[in-house]
Amino acid sequence: MPAERKPIVMQTKKSSTIYENWKVYSRHDKLMFRCNEKKARWYLVRDLGKLAPEHGDRSIQLTFETKGNGHNEGDYMVEDRTNSCVGCNSTELLTMHHVVPDMYRRAMPLCIKSKSSRDILLLCKQCHHLYEDKATKLKKELALKYDCPLEGKGWIHNTENRQAKKAATALLRFSDRIPEERQQTLVQVVKAYQQAHMDQGQGDDDGGDSSNDRPTWSAVLEECSRLEDVYRGPDFVEHGTFVIQQLMNMDDGTVESATGMQRWPHLETFIKLWRQHFLDHVKPSFLSGRWTVDGEIYNH
Ligand SMILES: [Zn+2]
Incomplete structure (x- = not known):
């Protein structure tokens, strides 16, 4: 996967304090809900609420008629939280x-x-x-x-990409531990992929042949080792x-x-x-x- x-x-x-326990009362003095200081301030600066010390510290009263009636009295949502x-x-x-x-x-x-x-x-x-x-x-x-x-x-599994990716990764990381014959097989896998999907031609590791933009062999291996072999399909x-x-x-x-x-x-x-x-x-x-x-x- x-x-x-x-x-x-x-x-x-x-x-830290996560619940700031500000109390919000309706115009009819009903405790509607709790909120944090940021939200209480939001009401205050817009004159949609005013401080209501008669209900204790950290209390505001809304200055407008609300659509809903808030939470029921005794509900979890209106009680202080620790x-x-x-x-x-x-x-x-x-x-x-x-x-x-x-x-x-x-x-x-x-x-x-x-x-x-x-x-x-x-x-x-x-x-x-x-x-x-x-x-x-x-x-x-x-x-x-x-x-x-x-x-x-x-998910879409791209088998061709997967094979080329595995082969290139093995050649890059473990070539000193892979028998020569197996290495040749892996090289063929990468070359076949390169021919089908990448710029043609095999580059040289000596960095020569600057007359064209052929990638070097190690660059081909690097690119193949980063191929996406599984990705999200349209559905x-x-x-x-x-x-x-x-x-x-x-x-x-x-x-x-x-x-x-x-x-x-x-x-x-x-x-x-x-x-x-x-x-x-x-x-x-x-x-x-x-x-x-x-x-x-x-x-x-
Ligand atoms: Zn715990």
Whole structure:
């Protein structure tokens, strides 16, 4: 399989404040949601909000009538959050963990993926690593279930490039250990490729023959050793995108609920599957009891 895996970039913050716990109240004094200082300032400088010391420090009140009503009272989204790992309470090397892996989340409709901070929890590096093994296992099960490997579908394998690449790489790196006869075979493979796909003619390693632009033999080997032998075809699809599309197709596009809002019951089940998996494996003793598998999914 192609080596397309991106290095894991852990965004860790050492003992820093991730949740700034600013409270945002409606014009009717209802606590609507929490936000960080940057967002609170955004409201303040536009006169869309004013400081509301009557509600305590770090509180603002919106100056306009909001469309939605915010989160329900007592919901996880309006309570204060601590800047510590939900698994072990550590305040060191914290990382924002996506309960529903990003590869799936980013393929979901905007009304689910936008502002889905409910499903971003703080884990320390250690708890994160311990859980990632379990999460990978579930991803592999999903790959089987939906018949789409984690590397995605639609890779094109170019056998000719592969053979030339292997031969050139062997000649460059191990020629002192390859028997003469085998070397000749490999040279023929590279030459055949060169004749079919590259500038004609074999160059010399002595750098001579400057009257034309023939590449030197070592340049030919270098070029062949860098050939792409597997690449994304026109129908390539990422694993996450494929799985989410399958789930959305099962709902035949959309299902209208009583309120006329779009819903995707199969996506809901999928998100809950990840939430439950997180609870089962991390056993987060320091996570608010208000964070539940059945918590809100949409941002309608
Ligand atoms: Zn931890």
